[in-house]
Amino acid sequence: MLSQEDLNSVNTLNDDYEKRRLSKDRIKKQARKALIDHQRLKHFKTKNFLLRRVVLPFSEIEIERLAIYMNMEFNNYETIFESVKMIRLFSAGTDLHFSWIVKAGITKYLVDFLDVKYVSRYFNIQSDENFHIDDSSITNRISTAQLLALQYESVRSLTNIGRRTIEYVQHIVDLGCVPKLIMLVNACNDSEMQYQSILALDNINQNSHEIIEFRDTLLSHGYLDILINFINSNNNQLERIRNVTYSISILLSRNYTTAPVQYFEKAIPILSKMLHQSEISDGFLWDFSLLTDVEPAINQLVITSDTISKLVALLSDSSIHNQIPASRTISNICTDNTIQTEIALNSGLLEKVSIFLTSENNLLIREAFYILSSIPAEQIEGVVVNSKITPLFLETSKFNDNLFVKPGLFSFIETLCCRGNHKIINHLINLNVIEILHSGLCDEFLRVCLETLSNILQVEECKERAIQEMKHLNTFEKIKSEIQNADLTKSIGATLASLL
Structure with a gap:
């Protein structure tokens, strides 16, 4: 005979079972309602809506019902797929x-839904060929094409x-979307799906300048590898390649801290090859310039002589939109790097x-000063003294008062004298x-x-001649009339201040 304690335990188990049964019945009723209301979803899929991009007239309660429709345990594929499409359209709405x-x-x-293992718990995924063979013994069948369609809508959402x-x-990073999206790209042969997944990952990449952990997460899961693979396999799609190279430049260089050098060693050689294509966009060149705006040690590891020669050749391009980013890239890779500067000079820089x-x-005149300012100190004498470039830029400055040009001119002269x-x-x-x-x-x-x-007056060999020139031009009187406060006088150096 059962004791009172055993009877109480049995009663508790029966109560728990009854609660679970009622809860399961409630979920089944909601699932049946989802199937009944499935036709209602199609009401919003009108051509008029798709053209106007009007926000779906859903309330918060109806959004919660859509979540019930997406439960794979209680809904068929069609209901789930239509629900995800509704969410994708609805996600064009407001933050509310x-x-x-x-x-x-x-x-x-x-x-x-991005995880094949998760979907396979509830559906039998079959190849497109086998799916068309009738087999009543297999329930809840979906084809690989149907799975791809569901994942595509999920990625777009x-x-x-x-x-x-x-x-x-x-929020979506915390849910683990990064490894699943990258796994999806690697497992899928559909370029459209791959590109859409890259766009979804790029939204995370775009925010990596605020949260550096985003970049580290992307790099650790192989995001750079899928970007490089996409470039290699879709090199005829110029607009998409442009977007992907922009993503690479953000990933590696547009953060408070530069990515480790091994990632540059992967990316820059691939992008350098694209410089030799017959069609090249100014957007790609700007991205490349941003990617080279890093520590000179990194550029020295990854920039080849062929790349430098090609960049120098692009300075003669017919489009100024290509000339300027090519010029910026040359300035980046020549800064504090005598070897690469020598290659550029030998290439006709x-x-x-x-x-x-x-x-x-x-604009081109200003870029010329940027390039000259980037030449290392060890090589500047040969450029200034032994070439015709110095008289040319000084002559140019006398007849050009444009505010784009003057800052570059004076900055370059200061660099030379310093x-x-x-x-x-x-x-x-x-x-x-x-x-x-x-x-x-x-x-x-x-x-x-x-x-x-x-700086000029502090060089003993030049001081006397400089003072004579300044006296001849009444430079000291002009300086006294222009200086308005003592703080500025202190900042110009003891030598000049004492002469005043």
């Missing part, structure tokens, strides 16, 4: 609608959600810069550089010209 989607748990379903605030991006300086386009030796400075004085600096003693360029004159 997104909060409903997240609250209802729909994002969790969307991420789960996640893409829409990831375009919102960083909080939503953090100075001839191209001379053409820029004689151009009527002020890093150069007495031979360079004497050469500049012979070419009337004091007169040019005298003309720049105005509000906008006063500080840089004063600092440059101070």
